[in-house]
Amino acid sequence: MExxxxxxxxxxxxxxxxxxxxxxxxxxxxxxxxxxxxIMSDDIGEVEEITAIxxxxxxxxxxxxxxxxxxxxxxxxxxxxxxxxVVLDPVGAGASGLRTETxxxxxxxxxxxxxxxxxxxxxxxxxGSGTTKGxxxxxxxxxxxxxxxxxxxxxxxxAARTGVIVAVTGAIDIVTDGAGAYxxxxxxxxxxxxxxxxxxxxxxxAAFLAANPGNFLKAAAAAVSLMxxxxxxxxxxxxxxxxxxxxxxxxxxxVCTMTPAALQEGAKYEMR
Amino acid sequence: MExxxxxxxxxxxxxxxxxxxxxxxxxxxxxxxxxxxxIMSDDIGEVEEITAIxxxxxxxxxxxxxxxxxxxxxxxxxxxxxxxxVVLDPVGAGASGLRTETxxxxxxxxxxxxxxxxxxxxxxxxxGSGTTKGxxxxxxxxxxxxxxxxxxxxxxxxAARTGVIVAVTGAIDIVTDGAGAYxxxxxxxxxxxxxxxxxxxxxxxAAFLAANPGNFLKAAAAAVSLMxxxxxxxxxxxxxxxxxxxxxxxxxxxVCTMTPAALQEGAKYEMR
Amino acid sequence: MExxxxxxxxxxxxxxxxxxxxxxxxxxxxxxxxxxxxIMSDDIGEVEEITAIxxxxxxxxxxxxxxxxxxxxxxxxxxxxxxxxVVLDPVGAGASGLRTETxxxxxxxxxxxxxxxxxxxxxxxxxGSGTTKGxxxxxxxxxxxxxxxxxxxxxxxxAARTGVIVAVTGAIDIVTDGAGAYxxxxxxxxxxxxxxxxxxxxxxxAAFLAANPGNFLKAAAAAVSLMxxxxxxxxxxxxxxxxxxxxxxxxxxxVCTMTPAALQEGAKYEMR
Numbered sequence: 001m002e003x004x005x006x007x008x009x010x011x012x013x014x015x016x017x018x019x020x021x022x023x024x025x026x027x028x029x030x031x032x033x034x035x036x037x038x039i040m041s042d043d044i045g046e047v048e049e050i051t052a053i054x055x056x057x058x059x060x061x062x063x064x065x066x067x068x069x070x071x072x073x074x075x076x077x078x079x080x081x082x083x084x085x086v087v088l089d090p091v092g093a094g095a096s097g098l099r100t101e102t103x104x105x106x107x108x109x110x111x112x113x114x115x116x117x118x119x120x121x122x123x124x125x126x127x128g129s130g131t132t133k134g135x136x137x138x139x140x141x142x143x144x145x146x147x148x149x150x151x152x153x154x155x156x157x158x159a160a161r162t163g164v165i166v167a168v169t170g171a172i173d174i175v176t177d178g179a180g181a182y183x184x185x186x187x188x189x190x191x192x193x194x195x196x197x198x199x200x201x202x203x204x205x206a207a208f209l210a211a212n213p214g215n216f217l218k219a220a221a222a223a224v225s226l227m228x229x230x231x232x233x234x235x236x237x238x239x240x241x242x243x244x245x246x247x248x249x250x251x252x253x254x255v256c257t258m259t260p261a262a263l264q265e266g267a268k269y270e271m272r
Numbered sequence: 273m274e275x276x277x278x279x280x281x282x283x284x285x286x287x288x289x290x291x292x293x294x295x296x297x298x299x300x301x302x303x304x305x306x307x308x309x310x311i312m313s314d315d316i317g318e319v320e321e322i323t324a325i326x327x328x329x330x331x332x333x334x335x336x337x338x339x340x341x342x343x344x345x346x347x348x349x350x351x352x353x354x355x356x357x358v359v360l361d362p363v364g365a366g367a368s369g370l371r372t373e374t375x376x377x378x379x380x381x382x383x384x385x386x387x388x389x390x391x392x393x394x395x396x397x398x399x400g401s402g403t404t405k406g407x408x409x410x411x412x413x414x415x416x417x418x419x420x421x422x423x424x425x426x427x428x429x430x431a432a433r434t435g436v437i438v439a440v441t442g443a444i445d446i447v448t449d450g451a452g453a454y455x456x457x458x459x460x461x462x463x464x465x466x467x468x469x470x471x472x473x474x475x476x477x478a479a480f481l482a483a484n485p486g487n488f489l490k491a492a493a494a495a496v497s498l499m500x501x502x503x504x505x506x507x508x509x510x511x512x513x514x515x516x517x518x519x520x521x522x523x524x525x526x527v528c529t530m531t532p533a534a535l536q537e538g539a540k541y542e543m544r
Numbered sequence: 545m546e547x548x549x550x551x552x553x554x555x556x557x558x559x560x561x562x563x564x565x566x567x568x569x570x571x572x573x574x575x576x577x578x579x580x581x582x583i584m585s586d587d588i589g590e591v592e593e594i595t596a597i598x599x600x601x602x603x604x605x606x607x608x609x610x611x612x613x614x615x616x617x618x619x620x621x622x623x624x625x626x627x628x629x630v631v632l633d634p635v636g637a638g639a640s641g642l643r644t645e646t647x648x649x650x651x652x653x654x655x656x657x658x659x660x661x662x663x664x665x666x667x668x669x670x671x672g673s674g675t676t677k678g679x680x681x682x683x684x685x686x687x688x689x690x691x692x693x694x695x696x697x698x699x700x701x702x703a704a705r706t707g708v709i710v711a712v713t714g715a716i717d718i719v720t721d722g723a724g725a726y727x728x729x730x731x732x733x734x735x736x737x738x739x740x741x742x743x744x745x746x747x748x749x750a751a752f753l754a755a756n757p758g759n760f761l762k763a764a765a766a767a768v769s770l771m772x773x774x775x776x777x778x779x780x781x782x783x784x785x786x787x788x789x790x791x792x793x794x795x796x797x798x799v800c801t802m803t804p805a806a807l808q809e810g811a812k813y814e815m816r
Contacts, residue, residue, distance in 0.1 A: 014678045021296060029788055033737070039636065039678035039679050040566050040606070041636075043609040045642045046643065049639075053678065054678065066315060095322060095325060096313070096318035096322055097318070098315065098317045134322075134325065135311050195300035195301050196297070240529070241509055241529065243305055244301055244525070245522075245525050245528070246522075248521075249790050252788065252789035253788070253790050257784070257786075292584070293568060294569055294572050294584050337587040338589065367593075368594055370587065370589045406594075406598065407583050408581060465577070466573065467572035512801070513781055513794070513798075515796060515797030516573055516576055517794075
């Protein structure tokens with residue numbers, strides 16, 4: 001994981017984001033924190049041109065609308081043509097037909113490299129049967145030590161079927177390309193009290209893919225582990241007066257001050 | 273107030289927000305800080321579906337546009353049908369015809385539970401005669417100890433006439449349903465140097481209403497008092513190097529770390 | 545510079561912003577930090593009315609779209625008619641035809657007072673030959689001690705030709721009206737790891753122009769110097785655990801807590 005992270009810092013890839021307006025500032029600062037450079041652009045009149053000068057594309061449907069959905073398809077197809085890695089974050093898939101159908105459409109028409117979501121969003125896309133609590137995973141869906149094996153099997157099958165690397169984040173994160181699966185145990189439950197840690201990870205994932213063209217699976221696992229480890233280090237820094245807003249800042253800070261060696265040392269994962 | 277807050281923490285209501293892009297991230301983190309869960313969605317193709325899976329709706333016209341105004345009416349009518357509480361924050365009513373008319377239209381066509389704004393916005397909607405300084409209250413309008421009785425009478429009359437709970441925030445906050453009025457003296461003047469404390473309160477109000485269906489007036493007063501008390505506690509934490517940006521974080525932190533008992537102890541209010 | 549800043553604090557001008565959704569919250573808090581008041585509004589149905597009640601207009605094309613571009617032209621023309629100062633931040637000019645043409649069109653049709661960007665953006669607009677790395681300046685373009693004289697000549701010529709004050713920020717900042725040029729050496733390289741410091745400066749610039757109608761050049765130089773000095777003071781405050789997210793907060797804090805006298809003392813500039 002050390003090398004994958006070091007490549008981001010040395011390459012400083014440019015990441016095109018079409019993302020929601022809730023967490024967009026945090027996404028930009030997170031991309032900068034990991035060593036890459038962000039650009040946000042969502043108008044149909046420029047997204048193909050913008051994505052062409054970038055090294056990766058991050059599509060996030062968190063506050064999708066008719067206008068930006070069209071731009072996501074246009075940018076996604078252009079990035080596919082150019083062989084750029086594409087991350088899809090299907091925020092709230094399952095919460096509305098528009099979200100579910102947009103995410104499924106993008107999976108069909110765009111060569112998505114990594115699909116990152118919570119387990120309910122991914123289940124919705126894989127089988128049409130996830131139930132979401134808005135933009136959070138449903139408690140009944142959550143991955144635990146008890147159901148980890150069946151979750152891994154389910155996600156491997158979905159990844160193999162679609163040819164997309166699937167990254168599911170939660171208490172235990174799973175990143176799989178259908179053959180191998182990283183089970184990652186970094187992170188802290190308090191990350192759920194900060195809006196947009198998933199969105200930030202997706203933006204960072206795009207940077208990791210751009211800098212590691214030879215090995216998307218390892219790169220994706222490194223980004224997921226880095227986000228979780230940052231959540232741990234940020235948590236350790238909190239004082240009794242700190243709440244979720246300071247925690248938000250500390251998580252981004254922790255990515256910014258993290259070294260590739262520290263990631264290597266702190267990453268907690270196994271292969272299944 | 274203790275009970276009203278405890279209900280939010282135990283229910284964790286899901287709040288649908290159609291809100292401005294200036295303060296939307298802070299609104300999301302504030303909803304999480306108080307113990308609820310936010311979802312932002314403003315496309316006409318999904319707002320009715322989204323609001324149907326939520327427990328409350330927060331409408332904020334801070335950066336309204338033709339597209340989102342239509343979504344506000346659609347979501348607002350759906351929430352009304354379903355009996356969901358609706359908060360309306362008429363940001364900048366009085367600053368443009370579009371804002372004033374949109375807010376008045378929403379008050380007519382949507383069953384608004386709580387209208388929260390500064391005194392100039394509310395005067396504009398009540399009598400057509402407020403003057404705003406952009407999105408801030410005009411000095412001439414401000415509620416002081418000297419004009420408190422007449423302000424309470426004015427707001428009680430407006431609340432009684434419209435059947436809407438009115439929450440006006442400023443140096444002294446007033447929350448009234450037309451019969452009783454809470455006059456709340458929590459808060460700190462420095463809150464005016466942070467953008468969006470009003471927006472954050474409106475989002476939090478929606479969570480408090482959802483969790484306290486039996487008593488909207490008390491729930492609204494509790495949320496208003498909580499916001500002010502958080503402003504006091506955050507202020508007490510500031511160092512000489514801290515300015516409005518750290519203060520912004522500390523206010524959200526203070527809500528996050530506040531207990532219902534601490535709210536009960538710190539709330540400063542009287543009934544008129 | 546002391547006086548220019550003191551005028552902002554005493555006048556508290558109202559600044560209308562049509563700006564990108566990435567950094568809009570930071571822009572609002574920065575405008576408040578310097579002593580002014582922000583309003584964000586981008587709908588064609590109200591922008592002329594809103595700009596008419598404001599003291600200055602800030603146009604930022606960072607996430608431009610067809611809808612907001614129309615609003616920028618409408619608001620810009622109205623502000624021109626009313627004699628209000630207008631700042632243009634051509635974010636990413638050179639990265640897409642849409643951005644370059646929108647910025648050039650606004651320069652033609654709106655009486656822009658100050659154009660603020662990085663050197664690549666300004667070169668693109670002046671000569672059609674800048675190359676941008678997304679929204680950051682290209683390394684090959686950067687102003688250094690070695691090429692400062694030629695950069696100053698180039699920018700003086702562009703400013704004289706267009707009648708617009710040009711403010712280019714980077715390792716050395718240059719602010720010129722075609723006759724004199726301020727070369728400002730405040731700031732810290734780490735400011736490049738925070739998204740939106742340029743956007744924040746542009747919003748603050750609008751406030752400084754509004755409060756100093758008699759001397760836009762000095763006012764612009766004061767704002768540029770203030771931003772850089774805030775970057776220095778914020779940097780001095782950082783602990784080993786702090787990264788770009790805390791730095792972001794500290795920069796806004798530093799403007800908020802800065803006195804006009806401290807700006808005067810800390811400003812590092814020469815005229816060329």
